[in-house]
Amino acid sequence: MVVFRYIYSAYSLLMFSLLMVIFSPFILIPLFVSPRGSKTAFFFVRLWDNFWSFMVGIRYRIHGKEHIDRLQPYIYIFNHRSYLDAPVIPMAIPQDIRALGKKELAKIPVFGLLVSRLAVWVDRKDPKSREKSIGQLKNFLHKGHSIIVAPEGTRNDTGYALLPFYTGAFRLAVETQVPIIPMAVIGADKLLPKGTLLMRPGTIHIYFSSPIYPDKAENTLAVETLKEKCFNRLEAMILTHE
Numbered sequence: 012m013v014v015f016r017y018i019y020s021a022y023s024l025l026m027f028s029l030l031m032v033i034f035s036p037f038i039l040i041p042l043f044v045s046p047r048g049s050k051t052a053f054f055f056v057r058l059w060d061n062f063w064s065f066m067v068g069i070r071y072r073i074h075g076k077e078h079i080d081r082l083q084p085y086i087y088i089f090n091h092r093s094y095l096d097a098p099v100i101p102m103a104i105p106q107d108i109r110a111l112g113k114k115e116l117a118k119i120p121v122f123g124l125l126v127s128r129l130a131v132w133v134d135r136k137d138p139k140s141r142e143k144s145i146g147q148l149k150n151f152l153h154k155g156h157s158i159i160v161a162p163e164g165t166r167n168d169t170g171y172a173l174l175p176f177y178t179g180a181f182r183l184a185v186e187t188q189v190p191i192i193p194m195a196v197i198g199a200d201k202l203l204p205k206g207t208l209l210m211r212p213g214t215i216h217i218y219f220s221s222p223i224y225p226d227k228a229e230n231t232l233a234v235e236t237l238k239e240k241c242f243n244r245l246e247a248m249i250l251t252h253e
Contacts, residue, residue, distance in 0.1 A: 020210045023067040034059040042129075049107045049156075052129070056101045064098065068212030069202065071102050075219035078192065081106055084157045085222065086184050086191045088241060090173055090249055091161035092200035095215065099196055100159055103217040109151045111144060111160045111179075145179055152187050159194075162241075168205040172249040173242060181238040185229055190222035191241055195248035218248050 037055040041048030064070070079085070087104060089096065100110065110130045131151075133144040148158050162181075163174040184191050195218040203210045223241055226233040 016209045016211055019067075019212070020208055023063075023210050024208070026066050027063055030059050030063050049129070053101060053107050056129075060098050060102050064102070067210070069095070069098075070214045071099065072214055072216045073103050073219075074216065075221075076105065078219050078221045079105060084152050084155050084189055086152070086180055086189055087157060087159040087194050088162050088180055088191060088245065089159065089194040089196050090245060091163055091166050092168070092196070093166065093203045093205065095199040095203045095210075096161075096196055099199060099215055099217060103194070103219075104157070104159065106157045108157045108159050109148065111148060111158065141179060145183055148183055149187055152183070152189050162238075166205045168200075172246045172253075176238050176242055178234060178238060181225075181241065182234045184225045184237060185233050188225060188227065190224045191237070192222050193220040193241055193245040193248060194218070195220075195245060195252060197249070197252050216252065218252055220244055220248060 034055050038052045038059075041051035085106075087108070089100075100108065108129075112130045112132055113134075131144045131147045134140040148160075151158055160180040162176040162179075164177050165174070167174045180191070183189070197216040197218065198213065199215050202213045202215065223237070223244060225237050
């Protein structure tokens with residue numbers, strides 16, 4: 012069984028890298044040619060994702076998509092437990108999105124270049140970096156793009172459903188009056204746990220909540236209230252479906 016997982020994991024990584032090289036021109040060129048190229052780019056991101064998932068035996072089951080108005084920008088938040096959360100996002104969310112990611116990911120060859128066109132990098136230890144990233148995300152929201160944030164800030168390998176949330180996503184929601192959609196990713200950590208590159212095939216379930224709207228009062232209390240409400244909603248979704 013262990014030997015099979017090593018072979019399968021090596022095969023999965025090889026397929027991921029090979030497909031990334033094949034699809035990268037189709038993703039990057041539209042993004043460089045026009046600011047409106049993101050729709051074309053995301054078509055090829057999802058195609059790459061579909062090919063890879065099919066070839067390695069990972070399936071997705073999406074629940075609650077009816078809560079999403081495709082013409083409305085949202086701030087999506089999710090529970091982060093696995094590197095497999097990355098392919099989940101474009102497969103599950105039926106919109107062009109921008110992500111907040113750790114700056115270390117930008118150093119990965121080819122992948123870093125690709126994602127840099129669709130993400131905002133942040134050093135969570137640097138207050139200036141965090142503030143700059145909030146400004147960039149706000150600009151994306153004003154342009155009508157949805158964004159996705161892992162409010163825990165890192166992958167969670169504890170026994171708790173969630174780690175404490177950072178405040179940035181909720182301050183952003185209050186300042187822009189953009190609703191938040193909690194998104195529970197269930198099962199990704201069973202296929203690829205934190206701390207290992209050994210994968211196995213299987214099914215990942217994604218559950219969307221109805222949107223949570225921020226209070227119109229732009230103050231610290233509104234931010235904290237929204238953060239608590241979103242934490243409780245996402246925690247309940249995880250505990251219900253795990």
